[in-house]
Amino acid sequence: MTVQTEPATQATALPAVHRGGRATALGLTGTAVVLLAMAALPYLVDTGVTAQLVKLCYLVALASMWNLLTGYAGMMSMGQQAFIGLGAYLLFVVNDHGLSVYTGTLVVSALVALVAWPLSYLAFRLRGGYFAVGTWVIAEVVRLIVVRFDSLGAASGRSLSDVTADPVLRRAYTYWLALAVMAAAVLGTYAVLRSRLGLSLQAIRDDDTAAGSLGVNVTRGKRIIYVTAAAGCAAAGAVICVNSLGVASPTQIFGVQYSALMVFMVVIGGIGTVEGPVVGAVAYFLLDKYFAQSGVWYLVVVGAAAIVVSLYLPRGLWGTLAHRTGFAVFPVRHTVRFRAAS
Amino acid sequence: MSTPLLEVDHLAVSFGELHVLEDVELSVPRGQAVGIVGPNGAGKSTLLSAISGVERASAGAVRLAGRDVTRTSAAERCRLGVGRSFQIPRPFADLTVFENALVGAERGAGLRGAHAREHSLRALETAGLLGLANKPAGSLPLLGRKRLELARALATGPELLLLDEIAGGLTEAEAEELVATVLSLKESGVTILWIEHVVKALVQVVDRLVCLAYGRIRVDGDPHEVLASDEVAEVYLGGTAA
Numbered sequence: 001m002t003v004q005t006e007p008a009t010q011a012t013a014l015p016a017v018h019r020g021g022r023a024t025a026l027g028l029t030g031t032a033v034v035l036l037a038m039a040a041l042p043y044l045v046d047t048g049v050t051a052q053l054v055k056l057c058y059l060v061a062l063a064s065m066w067n068l069l070t071g072y073a074g075m076m077s078m079g080q081q082a083f084i085g086l087g088a089y090l091l092f093v094v095n096d097h098g099l100s101v102y103t104g105t106l107v108v109s110a111l112v113a114l115v116a117w118p119l120s121y122l123a124f125r126l127r128g129g130y131f132a133v134g135t136w137v138i139a140e141v142v143r144l145i146v147v148r149f150d151s152l153g154a155a156s157g158r159s160l161s162d163v164t165a166d167p168v169l170r171r172a173y174t175y176w177l178a179l180a181v182m183a184a185a186v187l188g189t190y191a192v193l194r195s196r197l198g199l200s201l202q203a204i205r206d207d208d209t210a211a212g213s214l215g216v217n218v219t220r221g222k223r224i225i226y227v228t229a230a231a232g233c234a235a236a237g238a239v240i241c242v243n244s245l246g247v248a249s250p251t252q253i254f255g256v257q258y259s260a261l262m263v264f265m266v267v268i269g270g271i272g273t274v275e276g277p278v279v280g281a282v283a284y285f286l287l288d289k290y291f292a293q294s295g296v297w298y299l300v301v302v303g304a305a306a307i308v309v310s311l312y313l314p315r316g317l318w319g320t321l322a323h324r325t326g327f328a329v330f331p332v333r334h335t336v337r338f339r340a341a342s
Numbered sequence: 343m344s345t346p347l348l349e350v351d352h353l354a355v356s357f358g359e360l361h362v363l364e365d366v367e368l369s370v371p372r373g374q375a376v377g378i379v380g381p382n383g384a385g386k387s388t389l390l391s392a393i394s395g396v397e398r399a400s401a402g403a404v405r406l407a408g409r410d411v412t413r414t415s416a417a418e419r420c421r422l423g424v425g426r427s428f429q430i431p432r433p434f435a436d437l438t439v440f441e442n443a444l445v446g447a448e449r450g451a452g453l454r455g456a457h458a459r460e461h462s463l464r465a466l467e468t469a470g471l472l473g474l475a476n477k478p479a480g481s482l483p484l485l486g487r488k489r490l491e492l493a494r495a496l497a498t499g500p501e502l503l504l505l506d507e508i509a510g511g512l513t514e515a516e517a518e519e520l521v522a523t524v525l526s527l528k529e530s531g532v533t534i535l536w537i538e539h540v541v542k543a544l545v546q547v548v549d550r551l552v553c554l555a556y557g558r559i560r561v562d563g564d565p566h567e568v569l570a571s572d573e574v575a576e577v578y579l580g581g582t583a584a
Binding site: 017196202203205210211212213217333336 | 396415416421426428433437446448451452454460467472497
């Protein structure tokens with residue numbers, strides 16, 4: 001076949017391949033600075049501000065997990081609330097057994113990962129829209145099982161039994177916990193995407209038949225992400241539980257509105273980018289902060305934002321910017337650099 | 343004689359009541375290049391899919407170097423050395439051309455780091471796509487997508503290369519270059535099974551030609567003899583030209 005645009009390529013001299021290079025170091029340094037500044041906030045501002053930021057942190061974590069599932073592995077889940085709820089409820093169990101809510105969050109994510117593993121065998125029997133509905137059904141079943149336990153408050157929710165007594169300290173700890181969960185979700189997503197698994201996942205998302213024919217173990221890749229996203233959502237669920245000192249009602253924590261929220265944030269921010277869910281979560285956080293008191297107008301504004309972005313910026317806010325400028329805080333693309341001589 | 347690289351044994355593929363392949367027998371020794379011709383709907387692509395593991399055999403067996411792979415996944419067969427191109431290209435649209443090849447190098451050939459990158463670049467070079475390495479694969483026109491199919495299959499480091507209509511739509515000069523490329527692959531020891539309607543390109547490469555029609559192999563032998571056979575004339579011209 002003809003060799004296009006690169007005439008007389010020597011058999012020995014191949015171009016170099018770059019992956020972000022200095023931009024990678026810059027992005028990670030910038031992220032570290034932002035995270036450190038955020039970590040210092042309890043010393044600088046009053047607890048009202050950090051209390052609001054707790055919500056932003058778990059929103060970012062949730063959005064990142066849904067993006068990992070759908071934007072990178074092509075699994076459209078409508079049932080992540082199963083793991084949010086399980087995370088919150090298992091925190092009662094480990095807390096009752098004497099673990100602090102902070103280490104408890106870590107333990108709970110691991111436990112939920114263990115639950116998600118067998119559930120994936122059930123969920124993976126379905127595809128596309130059926131998978132979405134199937135995951136929702138699984139979430140409902142998990143809720144129905146959880147409310148059968150009187151020790152967990154049955155159908156009426158319950159409070160955490162053992163939390164830090166001092167309110168100022170408790171709020172600071174809660175905020176740091178939320179911050180750590182967010183950082184783990186975002187940087188964890190980035191680490192996955194930079195790994196060999198990340199490239200295979202994107203291949204699976206774009207065409208799983210072709211991915212299989214190129215040697216990608218499609219089911220294994222999907223399963224790893226399904227379990228990871230479950231663990232991440234469980235950590236977010238535990239944060240939600242710690243933040244409100246318990247669960248108000250099982251229908252709320254197992255509610256499908258969490259899935260709707262995740263779709264909204266990821267679509268607004270930009271699906272299939274590491275930065276998109278962060279931007280989407282910030283956008284939702286601001287909409288929520290300034291319009292939540294406006295009654296029905298709140299839903300009008302949120303709905304209008306979703307419609308406008310999907311019509312005019314189908315790549316989302318960050319996705320559009322990244323596409324137009326090639327800019328990335330977390331670069332994952334491989335770039336082949338040809339020598340200047342051509 | 344040593345074990346053939348590929349053995350297809352009484353293979354059948356059915357979709358419900360539709361029997362696409364019936365009782366197909368094919369044995370390809372290592373290093374041979376075999377062409378497959380036949381009318382549309384004869385089951386040619388399905389045969390490649392059954393060999394590469396994309397479609398399941400309803401009966402019969404597929405063996406690679408003597409090993410039964412009939413129940414083995416496509417991914418595993420790829421790692422065992424089967425590389426394929428799809429007739430209707432299936433690019434990873436949101437990945438770059440280079441990254442498309444890299445998937446094959448990392449997963450199919452099992453390479454890592456610099457080795458995988460170099461191997462991918464060589465595959466792109468062979469397929470004539472190196473200059474487009476940074477383009478999103480979804481932006482390639484049809485011809486580019488077909489080349490990408492070849493590049494990705496090569497990136498998996500195949501012992502057995504399954505090609506499905508990669509010459510259609512090429513100009514005379516491009517077809518000649520493609521023939522040279524496939525010939526050089528053959529000389530490097532790759533075993534090739536090539537479906538192609540551009541018979542002129544095919545006969546320059548293959549040692550043997552198989553004619554498939556209505557899900558069965560009708561003729562199998564020397565390319566020129568097969569093309570001159572009554573069966574091929576009958577299959578293509580409906581028996582009126584005998």
